[in-house]
Each structure stands twice: as C-alpha cells, then as structure tokens.
Amino acid sequence: MRHDHHGRTHRLELDDQTLREWDCTVVASDPEDGLVLDRSAFYPGGGGQPPDQGxxxxxxxxxRIVGVRPRDDLWLVPDPDDPLPPAGTVVxxxxxDDRRSLLMRTHSGLHVLCGVMARDFGVPVTGGNMEPGVARLDFDLAEVPAGFKDDLTAALNTEVTADRAIQVRVLPRAEAYALGPIVKTATDLLPPDLEDIRLVDVVGLDLQADGGTHVASTKQIGRIEVAKVENKGRGFRRIRLRIAD
Structure with a gap:
C-alpha cells in the first residue's frame, strides 16, 4: 500500500498539512460503519494525536464528522443526527480548522519536548497523549534536578523562538534507519513490514518516525508551558504541557 493511501482513500493531509477543504466522492456509505471517501484530509488519529472532526x-x-474508524478502509463517523450521503455522492x-491547527501546534510541541529531553537527559519516551492545546509525555527519568520545571519551560521556548523548520519526508525503511535513532520511544513500535517511513524533522533538534500533522516551524507552536511534572514511580516522570498562546 502506498504511504499516502489507506484502503480506498487517498490521504491528502499527509502531503499538505495546511489543507482544510477539498472535493471528493463517497465510495461507501453504511448506517452502521459510516462513510468512506476517495480523497480525505481528515487525520484518522494515531501516535497519540486524536482524529480530526469537521x-x-x-x-x-x-x-458532521465526529471521528474516524481506521480499518481496512478509513471509515468516517458521522453525527447520528445528520443525513448520510449515499455512495457516489460528490461532497x-x-x-x-481551529481544532486541527491547535493539535498541530500541540503535536509539534511534543516533538520539541522529545528533542530537548533526548539532548539534555538522554532518556526515552515511555508513553504519551494529547488533546487540543494540552498534552503529556512520560520519560524514563530517574532523577529530577532542582528547578527542573522552570528550566525545562525556558529550554522549550528557546527552541520555539529559534524558529526551527519542521520538515516531513518519506524514505525507504533502510534509508530512514540509517539516519540514526528515528524512534524515541523505549520500544520500537514500527510495524516490521512497513516499507516506507514518514519522518518528521525538527531541524537540528529532533528527527523521528511519525504519522501525525505538524506546523511548519517551531515559532508557529507558540509559547509552551510545563504545567506539571509528576512522579509516577521509580524512573517514571510524567511531563504535562499546554500551549499558552
């Protein structure tokens, strides 16, 4: 399967993360399963990023589209109170836009956090999640130094103001892994049969395999605040972020 397709759907958002409106055709319509489009910019969710709405x-x-069910096809979940366009309908x-754009800023902010934590502490990610404007990442970090929360906030926003480019590319698996550690989690969860890998590069700070949507530069993230640092057990630190503006 091509990297920009899922079943019968051409995934437009993978190539153009700024796209918000497009014309398409319904290729499947079912009251139980929902809708399948031939072309879609709805991000279906994954990697901690929730699916788009619209x-x-x-x-x-x-x-109204309130969610996505990724199966062999990308089934869009319609609001149950709305009419269902039949197969063959041009829509x-x-x-x-508000939700997607804030999720893009949030997701990119998490990559900045990954990069700073890898650079300054050399620790892997052990878990994470995000919603629009708020997110968390868990790290295998044994000790938290004095002033960690404030120092981390300052380090993150230094990278924001540095206006680092955030670039996306797709490479064959062997070429992607040859670039270095492209998986920042403690366990490599990339499917072994994945032939092409989509990489998100916060240039000069963080390079990792990722299927989500992102802004074009760190400056577009806006100010990042470390809202809380939680101790969840030995070597388990949870860092909660929010996008402040």
Missing part, C-alpha cells in the same frame, strides 16, 4: 457539504445539507469536505 463536515461534509452535499445537496444543500451538511453531515465538499472541511476539517475543523
């Missing part, structure tokens, strides 16, 4: 416009009505898709 609408489909067709025949003078709209169908206009639109992603909720």
């Amino acid at each position: 609408v489909l416009i067709w025949g003078g009505v709209q169908t 206009r898709g639109a992603v909720d």
